Amino acid sequence: MEYVSPEGLRLDGRRPMEMRQIRGEIGAVAKADGSAVFEMGNTKVIAAVYGPREVQNRSQQISDQALVRCEYSMANFSTGDRMRRPKGDRRSTEISLVIRQTMEACIMTHLMPRSQIDIFVQVLQADGGTRSACINAATLALADAGIPMRDLVTSCSAGYLNSTPLLDLNYVEDSAGGPDVTVGILAKMDKVTLLQMDAKLPMDIFENVMQLATEGCKAVAQCIQEVLLENSKKLEYQRGP
Amino acid sequence: MRDLRLSLNQTQKVRLEAALEELQELSSSAASAIVTVAETIPVNHEDGVLKGHGTTELNGEVVATLCGVVERVNKLVYVRALRARYKPEVGDIIVGRVVEIAPKRWRIEINFSQDAILMLSAMNLPDGIQRRRTAVDELNMRSIFGENDVVSAEVRGLQHDGSLQLQARSQKYGKLERGQLITVSPYLVKRRKQHFHHLEQYGIDLVLGCNGFIWVGEHVEAQENAMTEDQESETEENKKPNKKSMTLEEQERTYTPFQTRQNICRIANAVRVLSALGFCLTVEVIIDTAEASASLNIDIKDMLGAEFYVLTAEREVQRRKSIKKGG
Amino acid sequence: MSWPTNLDLGQKEALVRRAHSTVKRTESGREKEEGGEQREGRLTQEGKWRERQPQPQPQQQQLELRPSIPSFHPSLPSFPGMVGLSVGEKHFIQGGIAQDLRTDGRKRLHYRPISVETSVIPQANGSARVRLGATDVIVSVKAELGKPSPFQPSKGKVAIFVDCSPTAAPMFEGRGGEELSAELSVSLQRCLLGGKSGEGAGIDLSSLMVVEGKLCWDLYIDGLVVSSDGNLLDALGAAIKAALSNTGIPKVNVAFASSADEPEVDVSDEEFLQFDTSRVPVIVTLTKVGRHYIVDATPEEESQMSSAISVSVNRLGNICGLTKRGGAGLDPSVILDMVSVAKHVSQQLISVLDSEIFAAESAADS
Numbered sequence: 001m002e003y004v005s006p007e008g009l010r011l012d013g014r015r016p017m018e019m020r021q022i023r024g025e026i027g028a029v030a031k032a033d034g035s036a037v038f039e040m041g042n043t044k045v046i047a048a049v050y051g052p053r054e055v056q057n058r059s060q061q062i063s064d065q066a067l068v069r070c071e072y073s074m075a076n077f078s079t080g081d082r083m084r085r086p087k088g089d090r091r092s093t094e095i096s097l098v099i100r101q102t103m104e105a106c107i108m109t110h111l112m113p114r115s116q117i118d119i120f121v122q123v124l125q126a127d128g129g130t131r132s133a134c135i136n137a138a139t140l141a142l143a144d145a146g147i148p149m150r151d152l153v154t155s156c157s158a159g160y161l162n163s164t165p166l167l168d169l170n171y172v173e174d175s176a177g178g179p180d181v182t183v184g185i186l187a188k189m190d191k192v193t194l195l196q197m198d199a200k201l202p203m204d205i206f207e208n209v210m211q212l213a214t215e216g217c218k219a220v221a222q223c224i225q226e227v228l229l230e231n232s233k234k235l236e237y238q239r240g241p
Numbered sequence: 242m243r244d245l246r247l248s249l250n251q252t253q254k255v256r257l258e259a260a261l262e263e264l265q266e267l268s269s270s271a272a273s274a275i276v277t278v279a280e281t282i283p284v285n286h287e288d289g290v291l292k293g294h295g296t297t298e299l300n301g302e303v304v305a306t307l308c309g310v311v312e313r314v315n316k317l318v319y320v321r322a323l324r325a326r327y328k329p330e331v332g333d334i335i336v337g338r339v340v341e342i343a344p345k346r347w348r349i350e351i352n353f354s355q356d357a358i359l360m361l362s363a364m365n366l367p368d369g370i371q372r373r374r375t376a377v378d379e380l381n382m383r384s385i386f387g388e389n390d391v392v393s394a395e396v397r398g399l400q401h402d403g404s405l406q407l408q409a410r411s412q413k414y415g416k417l418e419r420g421q422l423i424t425v426s427p428y429l430v431k432r433r434k435q436h437f438h439h440l441e442q443y444g445i446d447l448v449l450g451c452n453g454f455i456w457v458g459e460h461v462e463a464q465e466n467a468m469t470e471d472q473e474s475e476t477e478e479n480k481k482p483n484k485k486s487m488t489l490e491e492q493e494r495t496y497t498p499f500q501t502r503q504n505i506c507r508i509a510n511a512v513r514v515l516s517a518l519g520f521c522l523t524v525e526v527i528i529d530t531a532e533a534s535a536s537l538n539i540d541i542k543d544m545l546g547a548e549f550y551v552l553t554a555e556r557e558v559q560r561r562k563s564i565k566k567g568g
Numbered sequence: 569m570s571w572p573t574n575l576d577l578g579q580k581e582a583l584v585r586r587a588h589s590t591v592k593r594t595e596s597g598r599e600k601e602e603g604g605e606q607r608e609g610r611l612t613q614e615g616k617w618r619e620r621q622p623q624p625q626p627q628q629q630q631l632e633l634r635p636s637i638p639s640f641h642p643s644l645p646s647f648p649g650m651v652g653l654s655v656g657e658k659h660f661i662q663g664g665i666a667q668d669l670r671t672d673g674r675k676r677l678h679y680r681p682i683s684v685e686t687s688v689i690p691q692a693n694g695s696a697r698v699r700l701g702a703t704d705v706i707v708s709v710k711a712e713l714g715k716p717s718p719f720q721p722s723k724g725k726v727a728i729f730v731d732c733s734p735t736a737a738p739m740f741e742g743r744g745g746e747e748l749s750a751e752l753s754v755s756l757q758r759c760l761l762g763g764k765s766g767e768g769a770g771i772d773l774s775s776l777m778v779v780e781g782k783l784c785w786d787l788y789i790d791g792l793v794v795s796s797d798g799n800l801l802d803a804l805g806a807a808i809k810a811a812l813s814n815t816g817i818p819k820v821n822v823a824f825a826s827s828a829d830e831p832e833v834d835v836s837d838e839e840f841l842q843f844d845t846s847r848v849p850v851i852v853t854l855t856k857v858g859r860h861y862i863v864d865a866t867p868e869e870e871s872q873m874s875s876a877i878s879v880s881v882n883r884l885g886n887i888c889g890l891t892k893r894g895g896a897g898l899d900p901s902v903i904l905d906m907v908s909v910a911k912h913v914s915q916q917l918i919s920v921l922d923s924e925i926f927a928a929e930s931a932a933d934s
Contacts, residue, residue, distance in 0.1 A: 048735035052354035076790040077708035115354035120734040146325025148306035188279040228277040237268040238519035389652035418656025496663030541673030
């Protein structure tokens with residue numbers, strides 16, 4: 001199947017180096033300490049952060065750090081083909097673990113000892129790149145909750161089909177059987193916190209693809225910064241002197 | 242606007258946007274520097290700057306770790322976060338809910354990263370005598386504060402492990418009953434000299450906790466030294482809300498009078514609308530809003546509707562303009 | 569049988585193929601039990617029979633005779649995750665309800681403002697998002713072709729599932745929300761769908777028929793609770809009504825092949841039939857606190873309830889289902905009174921909901 005036409009257009013009309021439209025919004029869940037909705041094309045994800053609060057399970061308390069917990073869940077209607085997902089299946093557990101490790105690296109946990117931070121991510125629509133959208137939404141939600149972070153974590157995916165590196169794969173391209181590289185970076189420090197790939201790829205092409213994904217991450221970071229700045233400005237002038 | 246999802250019609254949307262724009266203009270003259278996470282804070286390195294809360298150092302630059310406003314005090318640079326959990330300071334008056342009774346202390350939930358601790362020794366005994374707490378006192382802790390009780394107290398200090406200690410020695414602190422508790426974001430409550438307000442014209446107690454818990458309730462006289470007769474009558478009164486010992490009719494007799502209840506609900510809704518709009522909560526603004534709604538004959542439940550929402554925004558614009566002219 | 573969890577490459581390809589081609593169903597694999605309970609399921613393109621997981625609490629279903637007779641549950645758990653309330657606060661709430669002035673100023677029979685948004689899930693046949701105060705629920709309706717049950721050959725099938733997302737409350741993480749999800753799913757099924765025979769369903773199942781005895785539409789209604797602030801059942805009922813009015817069932821052209829067993833169907837991508845929702849009921853939950861009933865309870869008020877009745881009423885004023893929750897016993901005359909109050913309130917709710925749905929649909933169209 002042809003994923004990149006001879007003119008250089010992909011299935012949904014994008015260019016190979018073009019990302020889907022991204023949109024972030026803060027404040028989706030009223031009761032959470034911080035919440036956000038993040039959309040990458042048709043992929044839509046809600047993240048809610050509860051914390052820092054008292055550790056519910058005393059045995060898990062860490063005396064000098066905050067405990068970070070994360071859960072990833074997909075709605076029944078999120079994929080094109082409706083599927084009833086049991087909670088705690090392997091894919092959800094793996095993605096929860098990945099998100100937790102990524103966010104834990106950037107949260108300054110030593111500032112909040114003996115407390116617990118819960119990050120919950122719910123996928124409403126899945127069209128490829130759910131992992132990345134979840135990490136981006138979690139970053140927004142954590143910033144909204146006022147939890148100190150070393151840097152913004154952003155994530156994006158890239159692949160290699162029809163001898164072309166493609167940025168931000170959607171579901172059809174993802175299921176084509178080509179390699180799928182997901183990269184998560186700390187935007188300002190320019191460090192990689194998450195790197196995952198499936199299928200195989202020659203080393204030199206891999207560098208190109210990873211570089212492309214990193215560029216995508218930086219674009220996402222810019223979008224997130226704008227959203228946060230806008231939101232903070234609004235809160236400040238509403239609050240008044 | 243995250244708490245109240247209102248459907249505004251076209252005119253209301255236009256009015257609201259106009260009001261918000263005017264607010265923006267009024268405050269932009271104050272020129273506050275807003276930063277987001279991982280943004281560099283412009284700092285004059287020659288002065289030798291002290292890095293305070295919300296900042297960290299990266300490659301020789303001062304970088305923010307929170308989204309908020311940069312505040313500079315002499316050589317100290319720090320970031321004041323907006324929406325965040327409560328940040329305690331010694332001497333703050335807070336309102337909290339008892340979650341657990343532990344040996345010789347109560348654990349109180351106060352919207353902080355951990356539960357705060359109120360020691361039995363930091364609390365007045367019911368008989369008012371200053372004495373050493375005995376084992377009997379420890380067993381009777383539940384008669385002072387039980388689980389889920391709402392209490393007001395003062396921050397005594399932060400322990401080295403990060404936990405918060407409270408004290409409630411004065412008569413004005415203690416259990417809060419017969420009213421409702423409203424939760425807002427802590428950054429909306431400014432630190433003032435007074436946090437306990439007795440609104441005489443309504444007969445209501447209003448307690449603005451610095452941690453974002455706001456109590457609106459029926460007015461209760463602060464007890465002076467509780468002598469034994471008072472204690473007996475107090476235990477009789479304490480039996481009131483105990484369902485098991487009272488029939489429905491007796492309970493009905495002890496309900497809050499209707500007029501006071503209306504005032505309580507009006508003030509509570511004023512607090513809700515102001516917090517949904519993100520405006521600073523001070524007693525004056527709250528009373529002002531409640532009076533405006535009463536004078537415009539707006540039904541109490543309509544105070545949470547779209548029209549009053551927009552009206553409050555417009556009134557706030559007027560208020561800030563007049564302050565600016567006057568100040 | 570368990571649902572497929574990790575999709576491997578072959579299954580992903582199969583899904584992609586399905587998305588791009590017209591569906592031709594072949595029927596192989598039937599339900600395992602003859603007689604007894606019908607196992608619901610669906611066919612994948614490979615022709616494998618994927619079975620639906622069995623309904624939770626099958627015992628309750630057998631107790632049901634007709635939807636109009638109330639079925640008494642043993643005391644179900646009241647909504648978990650409520651903040652504890654002090655004695656003084658409880659007293660205040662009860663006093664407010666007795667004096668007809670609740671904590672947010674509402675009267676006893678007033679709903680919070682409802683806002684409806686439709687077409688929030690583009691890939692579903694119909695979807696809606698309803699906000700009731702801070703309660704936020706999303707419902708999506710998906711239609712798939714399937715075979716009708718042999719007991720009701722002229723009716724389609726509807727299945728309702730509710731999921732409580734952990735974003736709503738931290739205690740819903742992992743398996744914490746399962747009890748509540750199961751309770752909500754079963755209550756919704758009772759209120760909107762009929763009994764075992766399919767009679768008396770609030771949703772008209774015969775409109776889902778394609779070929780009698782052979783082909784029908786299976787509707788899968790999935791609800792997701794994103795944020796909860798009390799009164800989940802009413803919000804879900806309203807969202808289901810909105811989602812159904814947003815649902816477009818694709819037009820099906822049936823070509824009869826020579827063998828009568830396998831009609832070929834051509835599912836059109838262009839034309840859609842709007843589902844008829846004028847008879848879909850709404851659910852009104854009345855919570856009894858002390859001597860009075862309130863509608864649309866917040867979590868604090870729900871913690872005070874002695875018992876609650878959820879009634880589903882349609883536009884004609886007919887009761888389509890009823891559920892009683894809570895451990896306190898109710899006098900039968902009280903129940904009848906509550907049912908009549910619910911009927912009265914429901915007419916208002918239906919008109920508010922209809923205007924909101926209409927506004928949402930026209931906003932989506934423009």
